[in-house]
Amino acid sequence: MTIAKNCVILLGLLLVIVNVSNTVASLSIPDPYLVKWYTQKVDHLDYSNRDVFKQRYIISDKHWKPNGPIFFYAGNEGDIFSFANNTGFMWENAPRFNAMNLFMEHRYYGESLPYGNKSFNELKYKGYLTVEQALADYAEFVTEFKQHTPGARDSPVIVIGGSYGGMLASWMRMKYPHIVIGALAGSAPILQFPGIYNCSQYYEIATKSFENYSPLCSSSIRKSWAAMRRVAKTDEGRSWLTNLFRLCNPLTEDTVNEFISFVSSAWDSMAMTDYPNPASFLQPMPAYPIKVACSYLTTPNADDHSLIKTIYSASSVFYNYTGTVQCNNIAQTGGSLGDLAGWYFQACTEMILPICSNGVTDMFEPNEWNFTAYSKGCYESQGVYSDRMKALILFGGKNIKSASNIIFSNGLRDPWSAGGVLESLAPSLLAIKIPGACHHEDLRFTGPNDPKQLLDARALEIKTLKSWLTTYYTENRIDNPAKNNELFYKMG
Template sequence: MKQIIFCVIVALSSVIAEYKYETKYFKVPLDHFGFQRNETFNIKYLVNDDNWDRGNGPIFFYTGNEGQIELFAKHTGFMWEIAAEFRAKIVFAEHRYYGSSMPFDKKSLDKEHIGYLSSAQALADYADLINFLQGNVVKPRYPVIAFGGSYGGMLAAYFRIKYPHVVIGAIAASAPVHMYPGMAPCGVFNRLVTSSFKTVDINCSKNIRQSWAVIRNYTKTPAGQEVLNKTLNLCSPVKNATDLDTLMEFLESMYSTLAMVNYPFASDFLTSLPAEPVRVVCQYLNETLTGEKLLKGIGKVVDIFTNYDKKNPCVNYKEGDDYGNLDAAGWDYQACTEMVMPMCSNGVNDMFEPQPWNFTAYAEECHKKYGVYPRPDMARLEYGGNRLQAASNIVFSNGLRDPWTGGGILDSLSDTVRAVVIVDAAHHLDLMPSNPSDPEPVKIARNIHKQHITRWINQFREQLMTTRKS
């Protein structure tokens, strides 16, 4: 396919280095799997080949997930840091329907146009792009390693499973491939979030558990609403039940995010936060609190989460899951179609209000929003869930601080589908830029990744030599 290129040199500052890349665009079909629609559009990808051995150096390929690709390029320092050692080209590909890779521009997320957003379509985009980078030859000369974190980690693994002739191996960090219906308890995520806070201080998780009723109580009178709005510094006052539900969902998402990005260093990955953010916020909830004192404690937690960089005059809780740096508006549609990951809480084994998993209600809400019904078994049947014994050359890494570990592969499935469990690590910390505060298990995990990458590249080159001789 003809490539449309628009180059911009960008420098991203990290803890240690600046990451420089060219921004390019590649034309892909709107629909890879049907023949009735012939439209095309451009997906964005970022490239750095400063260290690349153009003779036979590998391509390190990041399978972009739900958000603008620049954010993942900035925070996937592991790829950048090992590129010189492996003499690799670095490519970060943006997922269709995110960032600038919109097939219908501003109308892309409308009901009428969003139907071509799926993991399978995105993987086909990536396969086409790599075929282009290989020169559209029958026998590729460059070994390609897929990298990804979170949903991107799932995609990296799925890429290797579905296109083993395109990528020779995958580093799949914090990939919850076991989170589909019937595969993991619906309450495991919220229990692990709670554990992050409870481990710091049991009073912290207890206070959060008690806070839901306190917040609801404040909304019962106009005077209480005024206190709530002021204490939490809300941009929009809570005026009705809908506003209250939105606020509660925002707070739930806040605690989940704090647990996910509970890194040992300050980070602006999803939002600007201090080092050890769970420990920081728990200092305001480290004794038994009630009533207004508890509400003020929650207000301080909210302030850390929303305004650590002192750039936000108030809390825009109506942004919900979209709060922060990641523009992931399309994910809700994916969760309403193929990426069905049941979540529930009981208020006993976790610090949240009781919320049972109700697939019927969930499905009807999806139909109301998008005119579609979820297919709860689709991803498991498409990609295998955790029955991946027939796969090869995949490393699944999971940190025990990360609540998504509850849906991760924690035991090696074969000699070539390996699990790396990282003590004291949050969400795909092993892929982030190295930092003096990194715990030793993270450093060990990165070395294990390098060992696998070396073996995969050597296998590819041996096979290439054998093919040439024959």
């Protein structure tokens, strides 16, 4: 088991960095916005380090009024425009609340690189890529922004995020409750850490999504791993696979594992994003892409070559639905090198999110998870040892009942829901389970095919945000600028 293979699996936390250029171009932000830069500290924990960097953020205040709320998106592992383009909940509800939208890019991702091109060259540069430093970035920025923006000094801030960004949103509310009055954490697997999580659950949920369309579909995938490895044993077989899957580089004995991971990523990525409307979140895909993929996977007992041909057709629903991809690069299925390097480092230091498979209760090739081997691989590739306890110690794991004003939303068909908070822990720690929904689907733009349970979840989120804001304005004796806004009183 190599660290490269495990990091690819972990990168699925938010594969928004897959094909970032296509994602950014495929959607447009609905309201006018500005791109700005904030001069940020590199190190919030050392009084002797004076290094700074430019941190990118997006601001849209078309609907905002003085003292109106600020919706702050806690950027995660990718280009900030990818999140701005795919978080329709904020854009659709800014008019309702007379809110301002702010999206801040996570340090070491997108264009917010503390040491430019050398940010990942050495540990002395990349060592500042931590959750604690990222949260401090957001806390300092929000504080300074409110102080220096006319009319915003008394504006309540609600932090919003999805996936790793959802984890950051919930943790920001826990760590800085005096700065943000509440958090909406979509598909945030804050319980997916060693010691409190069963690593097999992720792939079991993904498998159920395929089985629900057709048992023949999941059976075809389950049998394909052995078929691909048998074919890949010979030079002739590897050449055939190279041509069939249109690989950018010839498949070799040394890259067979990468190829297997490449195919595997198509399945769990589709399980994450089996949305009811066409989407370009990870890659351009049709509505219900698993249904389309499974239409090819109907002959699990076919001979190896015939079965693999169906696997190619099905996986192309994810990798090349538009038919415009010239070749597939299995060595790097993500976006820019910086985004990959950043997440690989975080996955090795503190974002230790175990995922394993057995091929029996799931349809994936068996792959056990062993922390000792994992940490050893991290030291060999990154020069660091993994700390599986850090996040639990810093943020409490399951012991977060003392926190307040956090919504944990999870689509129950999302594999990452296995590590999510699925039961309300207190009246103000609300868990919203959305049957049939996928990865932070509630945060996406409303679509014509959205099912009732998804619309109901969004309505409950809006109702909860209203409650937080009403309490804030009442307790602080501040006029709610949306009190005469008809939209404020509609839905939720």
